[in-house]
Amino acid sequence: MSLIVQKYGGSSVADAESIKRVAKRIVQTRRAGNAVVVVVSAMGDTTDELLDLAGQVAPIPAPRELDMLLTAGERISMALLAMAIKNLGHQALSFTGSQAGMITDAQHGSARIVDVTPKRVQEALDEGAIAIVAGFQGFNRVTGDITTLGRGGSDTTAVALAAALGAEVCEIYTDVDGVFTADPRAVPKARKISRIASEEMLELAASGAKVLHIRAVEYARRHGVTLHVRSSFNNHEGTIVYNPAEPGADGNGDPVEEPIIAGVATDLSEAKITVVGVPDVPGKAAQIFNLVAKSGANIDMIVQNVSAAATGLTDISFTLPKSDAQTVLTTLTSERQDVGFQALQHDDQIGKLSLVGAGMRTNVGVSAQLFTALYEAGVNIEMISTSEIRISVVTRADQIQHAVRAIHTAFGLDGEAEAIVYAGTGR
Numbered sequence: 001m002s003l004i005v006q007k008y009g010g011s012s013v014a015d016a017e018s019i020k021r022v023a024k025r026i027v028q029t030r031r032a033g034n035a036v037v038v039v040v041s042a043m044g045d046t047t048d049e050l051l052d053l054a055g056q057v058a059p060i061p062a063p064r065e066l067d068m069l070l071t072a073g074e075r076i077s078m079a080l081l082a083m084a085i086k087n088l089g090h091q092a093l094s095f096t097g098s099q100a101g102m103i104t105d106a107q108h109g110s111a112r113i114v115d116v117t118p119k120r121v122q123e124a125l126d127e128g129a130i131a132i133v134a135g136f137q138g139f140n141r142v143t144g145d146i147t148t149l150g151r152g153g154s155d156t157t158a159v160a161l162a163a164a165l166g167a168e169v170c171e172i173y174t175d176v177d178g179v180f181t182a183d184p185r186a187v188p189k190a191r192k193i194s195r196i197a198s199e200e201m202l203e204l205a206a207s208g209a210k211v212l213h214i215r216a217v218e219y220a221r222r223h224g225v226t227l228h229v230r231s232s233f234n235n236h237e238g239t240i241v242y243n244p245a246e247p248g249a250d251g252n253g254d255p256v257e258e259p260i261i262a263g264v265a266t267d268l269s270e271a272k273i274t275v276v277g278v279p280d281v282p283g284k285a286a287q288i289f290n291l292v293a294k295s296g297a298n299i300d301m302i303v304q305n306v307s308a309a310a311t312g313l314t315d316i317s318f319t320l321p322k323s324d325a326q327t328v329l330t331t332l333t334s335e336r337q338d339v340g341f342q343a344l345q346h347d348d349q350i351g352k353l354s355l356v357g358a359g360m361r362t363n364v365g366v367s368a369q370l371f372t373a374l375y376e377a378g379v380n381i382e383m384i385s386t387s388e389i390r391i392s393v394v395t396r397a398d399q400i401q402h403a404v405r406a407i408h409t410a411f412g413l414d415g416e417a418e419a420i421v422y423a424g425t426g427r
């Protein structure tokens with residue numbers, strides 16, 4: 001009997017009808033002779049609604065209590081799903097993250113998995129039951145507290161269980177047909193990708209394509225878990241995320257040349273801070289970024305201008321998550337005298353567009369083509385950064401939608417038919 005781990009996202013279990021529909025699908029998989037472990041997210045936009053609620057009682061909610069609150073969302077869906085399956089005449093048992101042995105560090109809100117001991121899940125499977133596990137949550141042994149893995153973390157729960165239980169495949173069920181060349185909500189002509197290399201998927205996820213949690217992609221790659229992203233609303237084949245380094249990863253062995261560009265992603269979650277008038281002497285960047293690091297912010301892009309000869313002063317700009325900006329501004333302001341800069345600028349109206357493709361390694365001119373296409377679309381570039389297989393640019397936030405469509409077309413990624421989004425609010 002082969003073991004399949006299936007993860008259902010919030011939009012796939014948004015209401016009672018959806019839960020019943022998903023229950024049927026799970027029972028079919030079980031009746032086809034597979035052992036099944038299911039990971040569920042909270043119903044619909046429950047997590048966002050709980051976050052809003054927390055914000056109404058405290059501007060900065062206590063992290064421990066916030067995790068306690070948010071994990072309630074997945075508890076609701078796991079119990080309802082187990083009831084629906086039982087009602088179809090099959091055995092099912094639901095488990096919280098801690099019951100399922102998801103052991104994490106103590107970092108509330110972004111805990112990392114340190115051990116997976118799914119003893120009770122295995123026992124349920126041995127009894128022939130379908131095991132339902134609450135996604136996105138874990139337990140720290142030292143503090144004895146409940147933790148969460150970060151937004152979108154149910155994907156990672158599913159992959160970690162698939163690895164620990166030696167599952168054949170980890171299926172990620174969502175509200176679109178798989179991984180597309182761009183977000184189908186923003187680019188109607190986005191095309192579904194049948195197979196994508198894990199390194200490209202990692203870059204897309206890191207660049208804002210939220211269809212997969214980046215840590216799920218990393219975990220799957222490290223533990224050799226096959227990921228299959230597909231829709232819970234039909235039986236179409238979705239997208240397989242494969243590791244080119246693994247023997248046999250190329251499937252039928254066809255020496256098909258991969259396309260140069262895999263896809264394009266956008267991210268509106270970052271802000272830009274500019275430190276104006278920094279003395280252009282050794283040690284100033286170190287001083288600034290040590291302060292930034294101390295405030296716990298994750299820096300993305302950094303740009304330093306050429307200093308003006310007359311003043312010997314330069315400007316340093318960097319991008320970071322919007323949610324980290326206020327703390328960083330406060331920290332830098334308090335050290336202004338010591339660092340010796342003139343002023344700080346904060347801009348939260350930026351958007352980032354990233355073009356991703358392993359073929360960039362061996363093809364020159366991709367950046368020139370990108371910049372030309374942006375120019376022709378009338379989009380101004382404010383910052384640029386590159387990796388081996390990615391080029392990212394920062395633009396005005398209100399231009400990002402227009403820019404991503406133009407770039408998608410310019411790189412020949414447009415598909416024939418309009419991409420379908422089956423559910424969800426895109427929140």
Ligand code: ADP
Pocket residue numbers: 008009010011012041152173174175176178179180181182183184185204208209210211212263421424426
């Ligand atoms: P779930 O609730 O199932 O986890 P998410 O909302 O986290 O679903 O992820 C699915 C969404 O990801 C899609 O509805 C789509 O809008 C968005 N998305 C962004 N980029 C892509 C992409 N390249 N391919 C597919 N979906 C994408």
Ligand code: ASP
Pocket residue numbers: 009010041042047048073135136150151152153154155
């Ligand atoms: N419910 C959590 C969230 O909305 C986890 C998840 O859906 O993956 O982020």
Ligand code: MG
Pocket residue numbers: 009152155210211212213
């Ligand atoms: Mg998700």
